Amino acid sequence: MKFPETGKKAPKFTLLDQNQNKVSLADYLGKNVVIYFYPKASTPGCTVQACGIRDSKRVFDKLNTVVIGISPDAPRRLINFTEKQDLNFTLLSDEDHAVAESYGVWGEKKFMGRVFDGIHRTTFIVDTKGILRHVMAKVKTKTHHEDVVQYIENNLI
Template sequence: MSQVQVGQPVPDFTLPGSNGKDVSLSDFRGKNVVIYFYPKDMTPGCTTESCDFRDFHPQFGELDAEVLGISPDDLKSHVKFIEKHGLPFLLLADTDHRICEMFGVWTLKKNYGKEYMGVERSTFLIDKQGKLAREWRKVKVAGHVEEVLEAVKQL
């Protein structure tokens, strides 16, 4: 499977969603879609990022944009994360990191001298026609959601 490219259609995919249903990208055709990939539920950076998307959720909605979070965590973990922080959008479980690989965010990481495979915090903006409009890789959380919201306004 080749990696998605800006300006190209994003292949449809389906993952288990925190709503208990399988969720496909094609379910949102005709809307702008913001997909943010994050390493792990309940960790400080991921919590801050998810809560920022939560706090700006009404503004994304006004721009006809859906927000989806994807991590390798399972649905049980996602549901706890949503309940603890009042997240108003779906989290999708990519436990085999197939979609992370499709977006090129499943990468070799280093922490305290140890190497391991994990998710590189990244966000992708897909336009109403299903094409990848923008991407943000190696995201720093502070101010990121505002930047994504600005990009959606420009579509």
């Protein structure tokens, strides 16, 4: 996997959100953007990660930061996840995994003796000008929200 280069413009994208509205990275110029890729909505690790972000919304707002979650799930699955977990941020559907590929997070995975292609849990932090500032390749679902906040406070504020 090859991630986009930090210090350069983050790869552009436009995808459908959980409400089937088109959302583009460019919509968020002027704000820090946390783009986190996760394998599948409503799975245990992804739920822990999403709920941590949900519970940190006020902190992200104070840091002029929006959070976007991207998975290969269809919008209907995302709306179910959003409603069931009372999520308060945008989830995007990347069904053909084209955006995941452009960010270098789509590739071979191994789970329980099975080999398959899928999303590697990875987070990208983009500044207010659309420049990729940081890649978090090793994400801990339980502390993800805290790790992201700490990076933004120490490097972008």
